[in-house]
Amino acid sequence: MSAKPSLLDFSGYVFDLDGTLYLGPNLIEGVGPMLARLRALEKKIRFLSNNPLQTRFTYAAKLRSLGVEAHEAEVMNSSAVATQYLLERFPGAKLYVVGEAPLIGELVEAGFQVVDGSAECDLVLLSFDRDFHYVKLHQAMAAARRGVPLIATNPDVACPVPGGVIPDCGAIIAAVEACSGKKVEAIVGKPSEIMLRVILRDLGLPPDRVLLVGDRLETDMEMGRRAGMSSALVLTGVTTEAEARAWPHPPTFILASASEIGN
Numbered sequence: 001m002s003a004k005p006s007l008l009d010f011s012g013y014v015f016d017l018d019g020t021l022y023l024g025p026n027l028i029e030g031v032g033p034m035l036a037r038l039r040a041l042e043k044k045i046r047f048l049s050n051n052p053l054q055t056r057f058t059y060a061a062k063l064r065s066l067g068v069e070a071h072e073a074e075v076m077n078s079s080a081v082a083t084q085y086l087l088e089r090f091p092g093a094k095l096y097v098v099g100e101a102p103l104i105g106e107l108v109e110a111g112f113q114v115v116d117g118s119a120e121c122d123l124v125l126l127s128f129d130r131d132f133h134y135v136k137l138h139q140a141m142a143a144a145r146r147g148v149p150l151i152a153t154n155p156d157v158a159c160p161v162p163g164g165v166i167p168d169c170g171a172i173i174a175a176v177e178a179c180s181g182k183k184v185e186a187i188v189g190k191p192s193e194i195m196l197r198v199i200l201r202d203l204g205l206p207p208d209r210v211l212l213v214g215d216r217l218e219t220d221m222e223m224g225r226r227a228g229m230s231s232a233l234v235l236t237g238v239t240t241e242a243e244a245r246a247w248p249h250p251p252t253f254i255l256a257s258a259s260e261i262g263n
Ligand SMILES: [Mg+2]
Pocket: 016, 017, 018, 019, 020, 214, 215, 216, 237
């Protein structure tokens, strides 16, 4: 599009969750009516998160508990995208997974065999794992050193939690890369274009018909730009207006809140 589009011009809307639609347990003011307006206009909606610890079902349930219509199929997180990516690129692979139960459950449900030791695996999938320990590091290292590809769900080194941050998948990637001397081949979560490719196919829309809405420049906005989408940065999360304006590729829109989309 040459002229700047208006906020309701798009056919599809992809929303980051934390910092964009809600802050921890609270829905951001005006977000409920905004989403209802988009539904009334028959826009397609997707909800997006890098966090692989919860299932699509859990995210949809959380949104509904906040009074927002949301369906499991509209949620895309890095574990759902990793599963789609592996189905496409490594169908039938035997997986050694450093990750938690919801991710493993999703992979098994999709038909993958998840093995306990890495000696038999064809691929190592690294993810956010709050039970990461020496044996898992050793297993991942051994497989990587014999040439098994490493794939990871998300690059975040830390995850915000009430009262601070905890180590996330990026820290586990760093540990495995350090001891194996191998590099992760693909990280499917934001800002990778893999995540948006899966979402665009799911939406059935070309990138210029979709608006990406999020609160982080280096993940949300960067991913939208790489995919050729218009982007809206919201100031309800981690980014200030000054940071957004100073960014080398400024977002298409800078909004005080996602609720402005429905105005
Ligand atoms: Mg966010």
